[in-house]
Amino acid sequence: MPTDCPQRDKRLGWTGDAQVFSETACYNMYMPVFYRKYLWDMRAEQSVLGGSVPNVVPRLKEGMVAEHGSCPWADAGVVIPWNVYLHYGSKTLLRECYPGMKDWVECERQREEALGGPHLIKDGFHFADWLALDNEQPGPFGATDPLYIASAYYYRCAKSVAEAAAVLGYEEDRKKFGKLAQEILTAIQDKYFDEDGLCVCHTQTGAALAIMFGLIPERVGTDPEGAALRARVEENNTHLNTGFVGTTILCLALTATGNHETAVSLLLNEEFPGWLYCVNLGATTIWERWDSVLPDGHISPEGMNSLNHYSYGSIEAWMYKDVCGIRPAEAGYRKAVIAPHADARLTFAEGTLDTVAGLYKSGWKYEADGTVTYRVEVPFNAEAEFVLNGVSRTLTAGSYTFVGRE
Numbered sequence: 001m002p003t004d005c006p007q008r009d010k011r012l013g014w015t016g017d018a019q020v021f022s023e024t025a026c027y028n029m030y031m032p033v034f035y036r037k038y039l040w041d042m043r044a045e046q047s048v049l050g051g052s053v054p055n056v057v058p059r060l061k062e063g064m065v066a067e068h069g070s071c072p073w074a075d076a077g078v079v080i081p082w083n084v085y086l087h088y089g090s091k092t093l094l095r096e097c098y099p100g101m102k103d104w105v106e107c108e109r110q111r112e113e114a115l116g117g118p119h120l121i122k123d124g125f126h127f128a129d130w131l132a133l134d135n136e137q138p139g140p141f142g143a144t145d146p147l148y149i150a151s152a153y154y155y156r157c158a159k160s161v162a163e164a165a166a167v168l169g170y171e172e173d174r175k176k177f178g179k180l181a182q183e184i185l186t187a188i189q190d191k192y193f194d195e196d197g198l199c200v201c202h203t204q205t206g207a208a209l210a211i212m213f214g215l216i217p218e219r220v221g222t223d224p225e226g227a228a229l230r231a232r233v234e235e236n237n238t239h240l241n242t243g244f245v246g247t248t249i250l251c252l253a254l255t256a257t258g259n260h261e262t263a264v265s266l267l268l269n270e271e272f273p274g275w276l277y278c279v280n281l282g283a284t285t286i287w288e289r290w291d292s293v294l295p296d297g298h299i300s301p302e303g304m305n306s307l308n309h310y311s312y313g314s315i316e317a318w319m320y321k322d323v324c325g326i327r328p329a330e331a332g333y334r335k336a337v338i339a340p341h342a343d344a345r346l347t348f349a350e351g352t353l354d355t356v357a358g359l360y361k362s363g364w365k366y367e368a369d370g371t372v373t374y375r376v377e378v379p380f381n382a383e384a385e386f387v388l389n390g391v392s393r394t395l396t397a398g399s400y401t402f403v404g405r406e
Contacts, residue, residue: 001038001057005288005306012065013038013057016073016127017311020248022080024317026087027353035084036093042077043100051103053077069107071126071150072245077104078157082164088356089332095168098161102173105161108154109180118187119180121150129205131289132243133273140304142243144205148192149245152209155184167331189217198224204232205246208253226257238265239273244311251318255341260322264343267315275315286313324351324362329385333357338395339387340364342372357382374402 001013002021018038025031042057045068053074056065068074081097084090108121115122128149132142158181165173194200197220199210207229210216216225233240233254242250251263270276273290281293288309291300299305321327325340333355340349342364350363358379365373377399378384384395388404 001041002034004311005309007306010306010309012060013041014073015042015053015055015057015076016070016130016244017309019072019076019079020244020311021314022076022083023087024314024320026083027317027320030354032084032088032090032093035080036096039077039081039097039100043097043103046077046100046103049107051100051107053100053104067125069111069124071121071124071128071146071153073127074104075153075157077101078160082160085164085167086328086331087333089330089334091167094164098164098168098170101157101161101164102177105154105158105177105180108157112154118190119154119184120187120191121147121154123147124150126150127244129203129243129245132203132205132241132246133290134203134205134241142203142205142246144201144203144209144246145192148188148199148201148206149209151184151188151192152213152215155181155188155215156213158184185215188215193217196220196224198228202228202232203246204229204236204240204250205242207232208242208246208249211253211256212249222257226253226259229253229257230259230262233262233266238262238269239271240266241273247312248314248317251315252322255318255322260341261343263318263322264345268345275312283307286310319349320351320353323349325387326351326353326360326362328355333360334382336360336378336382336384337387338362338376338384340374342366342374355379360384371403371405374400374404376400376402 002018003011004014004017045054045057045059049068052069053076054068055070055073059066078101081101085094112122126146128146129142129144131140135141135143158177162174162177162181192200197217199206207225210225211222216222240250251266254263270280278287285308288306292305292307294300322341325338327337329335329337334357340362344366348365353360361377363375367373376386378395378397380397382397386393386395
């Protein structure tokens with residue numbers, strides 16, 4: 001099971017950490033067998049919880065580890081199997097996981113419908129943007145409205161279930177959950193977006209969710225929200241202040257809205273909070289808190305503190321997807337998109353991904369004359385859409401070199 005750290009009450013399968021890291025895990029390791037077992041355990045727990053997903057799988061009947069249904073922990077029941085399908089393309093495994101995916105969304109629907117009103121999450125305890133730094137009140141909870149985050153994940157999960165149903169040929173479910181997803185989206189836009197189409201949760205995480213979960217009204221587009229997100233980062237002295245939800249998607253959202261330079265600045269920032277702040281203090285593993293070690297080298301006096309906690313390592317998915325630019329165009333990578341983003345501060349980047357369709361490579365390097373050399377490899381019987389400076393071309397199997405400027 002995916003334990004989030006090796007001490008105190010943490011040698012357990014916490015679903016939130018597993019969820020936010022699942023895409024990065026699929027980029028780094030061969031995960032289907034591991035996740036198949038974990039998701040089997042998860043469905044076993046759901047079978048006695050009315051479809052709800054517990055904070056910990058397998059569940060212990062004591063304290064917080066016995067609780068269930070909290071966003072984004074419980075959303076592991078949909079996010080993990082869908083990520084696994086996108087990366088490995090196994091309809092067999094998706095079909096096995098589908099009942100649990102469906103049961104979690106049904107559990108949410110029944111609960112929120114019982115409270116009346118539009119399709120939104122209206123109550124409950126939610127970890128939400130856990131351990132974010134943007135809340136003026138002391139404690140581990142971020143400033144972003146937890147019900148906005150929970151409703152955003154409700155939409156994402158309903159949409160993923162509809163897409164899974166389409167893949168598996170479950171036409172009735174495709175229509176049912178597709179309709180539900182659209183109704184959730186409409187409700188989110190009515191409640192959490194202003195007349196200009198901007199998210200009313202004025203946090204880095206609020207904007208990143210709006211961008212990456214497709215919550216922004218189509219008439220507006222992502223540019224205004226992307227500009228707002230960049231401004232919030234810059235106003236914070238080019239520092240992030242996100243937690244478990246926001247950190248996973250922050251750089252992705254910046255790059256997606258044309259702000260890749262700002263995303264790289266966050267990666268390279270050596271001050272607190274940031275990844276290199278940790279590295280400069282001797283970190284060889286990811287920490288649970290951005291300040292798990294203080295600038296003077298002493299361990300933070302905060303409780304619940306770990307120096308070996310993989311959640312913020314989810315930044316690696318952005319490195320694969322946007323820095324090197326490798327992502328699936330079809331589940332299982334028979335078709336891929338390769339859209340690298342060069343940045344002179346990094347000098348070069350090289351990425352290899354051993355997919356079920358074969359080995360993809362994508363890299364770039366700044367030359368002495370200021371040009372950038374891009375090298376791409378596409379495996380046998382596969383193809384990739386190579387995107388550079390807005391220009392797209394289809395590459396069949398083989399090795400390619402392109403020269404351009406960023």
